[in-house]
Amino acid sequence: MSPLIEARALDVSLAGNRILTGIDLVIQPGERVGLLGANGSGKSTLVKALLGLIPATAGQVRVCGREPGRQLPWGELAYVPQTSPAGSGVPTSALDVVRAGLLTGWGPWPPRGAKARALAALAQAGLKDQARTPMSRLSGGQRHRVLLARALVREPRLVVMDEPLAGVDAASADQLVAALADRADLTALVVLHDPGPFERYLGRGIVLSHGQVVADGPLGEVLPTDHHHHHEPPRPAHSHAPALEVHP
Amino acid sequence: MSAYLDYWLEMLADPLVQRALTVAVIVGAAAPVVGTYLVQRRLALLGDGIGHVALTGVALGWLIGTGMGLAPGALAVPGAVVAAVVGAVVIELVRTSGRTSGDLALALMFYGGIAGGAALIKVAGGTSATLVAYLFGSLSTLSAADVVTSVALAAVILAVGLAGRWALFAAALDEDFAKASGVPTGFWNVVSATLAALTVTVAMRVVGLLLVSALMIVPVAVTQLWARSFWRTMAAAAALGAVTGAAGLVASYWYDLPPGATIVVLAIVLYAVAAIGRPLLERVRVSRQ
Numbered sequence: 001m002s003p004l005i006e007a008r009a010l011d012v013s014l015a016g017n018r019i020l021t022g023i024d025l026v027i028q029p030g031e032r033v034g035l036l037g038a039n040g041s042g043k044s045t046l047v048k049a050l051l052g053l054i055p056a057t058a059g060q061v062r063v064c065g066r067e068p069g070r071q072l073p074w075g076e077l078a079y080v081p082q083t084s085p086a087g088s089g090v091p092t093s094a095l096d097v098v099r100a101g102l103l104t105g106w107g108p109w110p111p112r113g114a115k116a117r118a119l120a121a122l123a124q125a126g127l128k129d130q131a132r133t134p135m136s137r138l139s140g141g142q143r144h145r146v147l148l149a150r151a152l153v154r155e156p157r158l159v160v161m162d163e164p165l166a167g168v169d170a171a172s173a174d175q176l177v178a179a180l181a182d183r184a185d186l187t188a189l190v191v192l193h194d195p196g197p198f199e200r201y202l203g204r205g206i207v208l209s210h211g212q213v214v215a216d217g218p219l220g221e222v223l224p225t226d227h228h229h230h231h232e233p234p235r236p237a238h239s240h241a242p243a244l245e246v247h248p
Numbered sequence: 249m250s251a252y253l254d255y256w257l258e259m260l261a262d263p264l265v266q267r268a269l270t271v272a273v274i275v276g277a278a279a280p281v282v283g284t285y286l287v288q289r290r291l292a293l294l295g296d297g298i299g300h301v302a303l304t305g306v307a308l309g310w311l312i313g314t315g316m317g318l319a320p321g322a323l324a325v326p327g328a329v330v331a332a333v334v335g336a337v338v339i340e341l342v343r344t345s346g347r348t349s350g351d352l353a354l355a356l357m358f359y360g361g362i363a364g365g366a367a368l369i370k371v372a373g374g375t376s377a378t379l380v381a382y383l384f385g386s387l388s389t390l391s392a393a394d395v396v397t398s399v400a401l402a403a404v405i406l407a408v409g410l411a412g413r414w415a416l417f418a419a420a421l422d423e424d425f426a427k428a429s430g431v432p433t434g435f436w437n438v439v440s441a442t443l444a445a446l447t448v449t450v451a452m453r454v455v456g457l458l459l460v461s462a463l464m465i466v467p468v469a470v471t472q473l474w475a476r477s478f479w480r481t482m483a484a485a486a487a488l489g490a491v492t493g494a495a496g497l498v499a500s501y502w503y504d505l506p507p508g509a510t511i512v513v514l515a516i517v518l519y520a521v522a523a524i525g526r527p528l529l530e531r532v533r534v535s536r537q
Contacts (some may be wrong), residue, residue: 051428074430084422089288090468092421093477100418105430108415134476150425160428 002065003028004077004158004187005050010059012042012049012211019045020211023059029157032188034195034219037208043191044082046208047162050189051079064158074104078151080144080161082191087135087143094138094146095131098122101150121153122146124182126175141172148176158187165196173197195219259501267390268497268507271398275447275454276463276493276511278402280485281409282443283464287472288420294441295461297339297354298332298448300361303457305331306382307368314372324382325397328452332445335361340441344434385456385508387497394453401450405443416440417478454493455508463489466515473522474529492518 003026010023020042027033035043048054050061052068061068064076078101086097098118102110111117122131125145135143144164151159159180165173177197180188192198195205205222207215215222259265286294309327314320335357342353369378381389390398409416418426419436426433444464451460467485475481496511503510 048424053424053427070430072430077428079425079428081422081424084425086422086425089290089420090284090472090478090481091475092288096417096478097421100414100421100426101429103414103418103426103429103431106432108412110414132476 003062004064005189006060006062007046007050008060010046010049010061011057012045012054013057014045014054018057018211020049023211023213025206025213027187027189029187030185031204032186032202033190034198034202034205035189035191035208036193036195036205036222039193041208042211043208044162045211047079047160047189047191051077051160070105075154076156077158077160078154078156080147080151080159080164082162082164082166084143084147086147087138091134091136093132093134094122094127094142094149095119097135097146098150098153101153104154118149118153121149124152125149125179139169139172140167141169141176144168145172145176145179148179152179152183157185158189161188161190163191163193165192165194165198170197177201195223199223259498264388264390265497265501267392267395268387269494270395271390272387272454272493272497272507272511273490274399274402275451276467276489276491277486278405278409278489279447279451279463280467280489281406281482282440282447283468284478284482284485285409285416285420285440286444286464287468288417288478289437289440292465293351293354293461294336294339295444295448295464297357297361298336298445299452299457299460300358300365301335302328302332302361302445302448302452302460303365303379303382304361304368305329306379307365307372307374310374310378311368311372320374321378325449325452328382328449329446332448333442336441336445337438340438344437381456382452383456383458384506385452385454385459387454387507390453398450398453401446405446405450408439409443412436412439413479421478455512459508459512462512462515463493466512466519467492470515470519470522473519473526488515488518 005025005027007023007025010020012020023046035046037043045054049056050063064073066072086092095118098121099110099114102114102117119131122128125148127142127145127149130138130142135146138146164176168176174197180186181201190198190202195202199219202219205219206213207222286292305328306324308331309323310321313323339353339357365379366376369376415431415436416439418431419433423433447464448460451463455463467489468481470488471481471484475484492515493511496514497507499514500507500510
């Protein structure tokens with residue numbers, strides 16, 4: 001099977017600043033990969049470049065075997081952003097938000113049975129009773145689970161999540177991981193500052209530092225050995241910290 | 249009591265009132281549908297910017313109409329439609345290219361539109377007074393042809409705004425997520441800007457270009473105070489827009505007030521009442537749970 005995500009010598013610059021340099025990355029179907037690194041290491045930019053939200057300055061990106069663009073099989077991948085403006089303007093119920101997740105490509109209408117599928121996705125995310133609640137009245141953790149439901153409602157093969165734990169309480173984080181783990185075949189790329197409850201879900205870790213991949217391997221090997229005590233993100237390999245000495 | 253009834257019947261029998269009511273109700277219902285998308289996109293002032301540009305279009309229409317030897321003002325509305333659509337699409341492109349911030353682009357439209365209109369209308373042989381009907385509305389002087397044009401435009405706005413509602417909603421709700429789903433957000437943003445432009449030109453007759461955005465935005469501002477879903481906000485705003493359109497018109501007939509301003513003042517009074525009443529409604533909701 002061809003890889004679901006493939007980046008070759010990817011460079012990204014934003015407003016003249018080089019953010020990512022020479023990123024090589026291959027994610028095979030079924031892999032669950034954590035994208036780790038300190039703030040400002042380029043994790044979110046990498047994810048956005050992979051999804052085609054930010055143009056690559058150089059190099060190649062292929063998602064689901066195709067270059068980003070109109071011909072991508074949009075129903076096969078889904079994105080969970082770190083934050084969403086959903087619900088911050090006009091009142092929008094959780095059901096409204098999740099139903100919008102069934103809209104892909106140029107088709108102007110969601111498929112038949114969209115409402116039932118959206119309700120099922122919300123129930124799976126533990127939000128059965130909140131379907132008709134406006135987003136503005138949900139907690140941070142609940143809102144994040146709505147965003148996860150919006151991604152999973154289309155039953156993608158690949159999900160890309162940006163900092164799913166930001167502002168999420170421990171109970172919600174566990175529910176989030178459980179909802180993901182329910183889908184055995186799902187390939188996942190998860191941007192994380194600190195793996196936390198995702199540690200048991202993820203199999204592989206890729207560490208970014210200053211816009212470059214500095215470690216790539218089984219999650220346990222790329223994490224600094226003392227991270228359980230400090231809950232600090234993996235440090236860049238060339239810093240003075242002795243914690244991380246793994247190179248690809 | 250019967251004198252009261254006679255008064256109503258007399259009013260409703262007046263063809264001018266019938267035309268004004270028809271247009272006020274259908275435009276009142278169509279405008280908030282577009283307004284809901286604009287409020288979600290945080291472009292509540294876009295309608296105002298388009299309205300100002302439409303004034304230049306009105307003057308340009310006069311100029312071309314006079315040049316072609318047509319009746320004065322025959323091309324005013326077509327001119328407004330063209331200028332409004334072009335203005336709306338340009339501001340959308342400027343906004344997405346990111347060279348000028350959205351509010352700066354709007355500011356430029358405000359000034360350029362009014363100044364261009366005032367200068368061109370002189371060239372076209374009119375006076376500033378010619379523009380007043382467009383600035384403040386002319387609901388009480390609609391011809392039968394005006395009604396047909398307004399109803400047709402409003403029907404197009406409603407048809408596109410409702411048929412494209414899922415994509416317009418998705419693009420307005422969360423642009424990054426929609427893009428990452430392959431939804432052509434640029435296309436749908438241009439569609440919603442074009443709908444806003446058409447709404448401005450059709451609402452120009454009802455409340456005038458200076459108040460045109462109020463018909464799109466104020467009903468949404470009222471219903472978003474208590475609605476719990478996007479579609480309920482939209483549906484309730486459309487209903488409210490139609491009711492305030494009719495009620496404002498009737499009130500202006502009774503008290504001899506300018507109809508456009510009366511409709512807008514009524515909608516804003518409703519907003520004040522809803523904003524004050526909301527905490528009370530909350531208490532009722534909480535005590536029921």
